[in-house]
Amino acid sequence: MKTPKFLLPIATAGVLALTLSACGGGGGGGTTAGGDAEQGLDSRGPITYVQGKDNSNVVRPLIEKWNAAHPDEKVTFKEQTDQADQQHDDLVQNFQAKNANYDVVSVDVVWTAEFAAKGWLQPLKDKMALDTSAMLKPTVESASYKGTLYAAPQNSDGGILYYRKDLVPTAPKTWDEMMSMCSIAKENNIGCFAGQYAKYEGLTVNTSEAINSAGGSVLNAEGKPSLNTPEAKAGLETLTKAYADGSIPKEAITFQEEQGRQAFQNGKLLFHRNWPYVYNLAKTEGSSKVKDVLGMTALVGADGPGASTLGGHSAGMSVYSKNKATALDFLKFLTSEETQKFYATQGSLAPVLGALYDDKELVAKLPYLPVLKTSIENAVPRPVTPFYPAVTKAIQENAYAAIKGEKTVEAALSDMQASIESASAGQ
Ligand code: GLC
Numbered sequence: 408m409k410t411p412k413f414l415l416p417i418a419t420a421g422v423l424a425l426t427l428s429a430c431g432g433g434g435g436g437g438t439t440a441g442g443d444a445e446q447g448l449d450s451r452g453p454i455t456y457v458q459g460k461d462n463s464n465v466v467r468p469l470i471e472k473w474n475a476a477h478p479d480e481k482v483t484f485k486e487q488t489d490q491a492d493q494q495h496d497d498l499v500q501n502f503q504a505k506n507a508n509y510d511v512v513s514v515d516v517v518w519t520a521e522f523a524a525k526g527w528l529q530p531l532k533d534k535m536a537l538d539t540s541a542m543l544k545p546t547v548e549s550a551s552y553k554g555t556l557y558a559a560p561q562n563s564d565g566g567i568l569y570y571r572k573d574l575v576p577t578a579p580k581t582w583d584e585m586m587s588m589c590s591i592a593k594e595n596n597i598g599c600f601a602g603q604y605a606k607y608e609g610l611t612v613n614t615s616e617a618i619n620s621a622g623g624s625v626l627n628a629e630g631k632p633s634l635n636t637p638e639a640k641a642g643l644e645t646l647t648k649a650y651a652d653g654s655i656p657k658e659a660i661t662f663q664e665e666q667g668r669q670a671f672q673n674g675k676l677l678f679h680r681n682w683p684y685v686y687n688l689a690k691t692e693g694s695s696k697v698k699d700v701l702g703m704t705a706l707v708g709a710d711g712p713g714a715s716t717l718g719g720h721s722a723g724m725s726v727y728s729k730n731k732a733t734a735l736d737f738l739k740f741l742t743s744e745e746t747q748k749f750y751a752t753q754g755s756l757a758p759v760l761g762a763l764y765d766d767k768e769l770v771a772k773l774p775y776l777p778v779l780k781t782s783i784e785n786a787v788p789r790p791v792t793p794f795y796p797a798v799t800k801a802i803q804e805n806a807y808a809a810i811k812g813e814k815t816v817e818a819a820l821s822d823m824q825a826s827i828e829s830a831s832a833g834q
Contacts, residue, residue: 443727444526444726447729447731447732448731448732449732450729450731450732451479451730451732452480454481454483454730454734454737455485455508455509455510455511456470456482456484456485456510456511456512456737457498458484458487458494458513459486459489459513460486460487460488462684462688463688463750463756465749465750465753465754468749469741473737473740477733477736480736482737485508489663489664489665490607491608491609494515495608495796498512502522502727505727506727507727507728507729510725510728511722511723511734511738513561513722514722515718515720516550516719516720516721516789517795519550519552519721521792521793521794521795522723523552524552525793526726527723527725527726528557529557529724529725529731530555531555531558535724535731536556537559537738537739537742539560541761541762542742542760543563543759543780543784545783545788546563546783549717549719549721550721557721557723558721558722558723559721559722559739559741559742561719561722561741562719562720562756562757562758563718563719563783564717564718564719564757565682565683565715565757565783566616566681566706566718566782567681567683567704567715567779567782568585568679568680568706568707569689569702569703570677570679571678571700571702572700572701572702574592574595574677575677578704579704579707580707580711580712581710581711582645582707582708582713584707585707586654588678589677592654595677597676598655598656599655599656599677600654600655600679600680601655601670601671602667603664603667604646604650604661606803609662609663609664610802610806611799613680613806614643614802614803614806615716615789615802616680616706616715616716617642617645618638618643619716620642620713620714621639621641621645621708622638622641622708623639623640624638624639625639625802631828632824632827633824634821634824635820641709643806643809643820644816646810647809647810656675656676660807660810660811664682668681668688671697672689672692672696673694674696674697682718683755683775684754684755684756685755686755686775687755689701703775705778705781706782714787715787716787716789717783717789718786722738722741742759742760748766752773757783761780763776764777792831797826797830798827798830798831801830802827805819805822805826806819
């Protein structure tokens with residue numbers, strides 16, 4: 408995917424800087440989708456909604472509800488796998504083929520820039536505008552590109568440290584505190600800590616969290632990679648050392664979200680980094696061994712709470728959709744207060760509507776909501792760039808090699824730096 412052909416058109420369009428503030432305004436869209444964005448705006452009819460595996464069992468009930476109320480504009484669910492990278496590649500292939508049947512698609516926050524720059528997402532402005540005033544700012548920013556909204560914020564995501572309340576007397580606040588509790592895991596013959604370390608998007612999430620939580624950053628304030636720093640080194644070292652000494656169990660090198668969740672639910676981990684969706688499943692699945700001992704706290708950092716990577720998904724409308732008026736109504740349905748409450752209560756998915764985090768009824772049911780809101784508001788976005796596939800590849804491959812001990816931490820970080828620089832130089 409990191410080919411000159413991919414990078415060149417974007418580079419010539421002048422979108423060179425990797426920047427965290429790219430969505431702050433100005434630019435007014437920058438890209439046009441050509442004629443496709445003008446087509447089908449008033450048309451109604453059946454549409455398809457494409458999303459990754461519905462682990463939380465929320466999509467089907469929502470679609471049933473929509474379909475009952477819209478017999479002539481029914482939504483069909485096209486379910487992808489549960490792996491972030493496969494979901495991305497499937498969307499890219501279908502956009503490239505101009506597939507009119509991928510009407511509304513779930514867009515990971517890190518794909519917005521790429522898909523918008525390619526002209527695949529219908530800009531949500533003018534006639535297609537969507538009101539985002541009640542939504543958390545980071546969710547709106549991560550669904551925007553160059554000041555234009557390209558997708559409807561749908562679920563936010565912030566990392567959470569799950570732990571075993573029965574074995575951990577007081578939740579740790581720092582990485583060292585957590586590591587000092589690994590003796591408890593040993594005594595109980597279980598793994599100490601795991602996040603997601605397979606070579607895919609989740610490893611970029613976990614690597615960025617390790618770096619940010621140690622006071623470093625993937626990009627500096629100017630939007631340039633800043634990986635050759637003592638803080639970034641200290642951050643990546645937390646993972647490499649813990650993997651080398653077994654505090655992170657060896658099998659975690661194959662973990663995506665679902666494998667980690669299973670290990671934790673099966674009682675095989677003392678601490679587990681994952682997203683909020685785990686709460687509902689760990690509490691309700693029959694096979695869960697941690698139902699009554701589920702602790703949740705902020706991620707840990709060097710001197711106090713760590714910094715989560717901002718995750719989440721937005722619902723984007725394909726420019727190739729033939730029924731955009733229906734698609735827009737469906738986006739509004741997905742972002743409505745009722746749907747957002749349903750996502751939270753049914754799937755413990757993080758709402759995009761700020762007020763729901765203070766909603767008494769909801770907080771009574773999901774007591775961690777205020778903590779989650781803080782996590783999301785302080786979460787660090789991943790680089791915002793149309794060349795994101797090359798950037799994430801640089802982070803994943805080098806972090807993976809360092810964790811496995813195949814590269815030193817210094818070499819991994821300096822290779823990451825070089826690859827991100829060359830991706831942003833449009834080579
Ligand atoms: C979650 C997050 C998403 C992230 C992915 C990595 O789905 O919401 O932002 O990229 O995990 O696996």
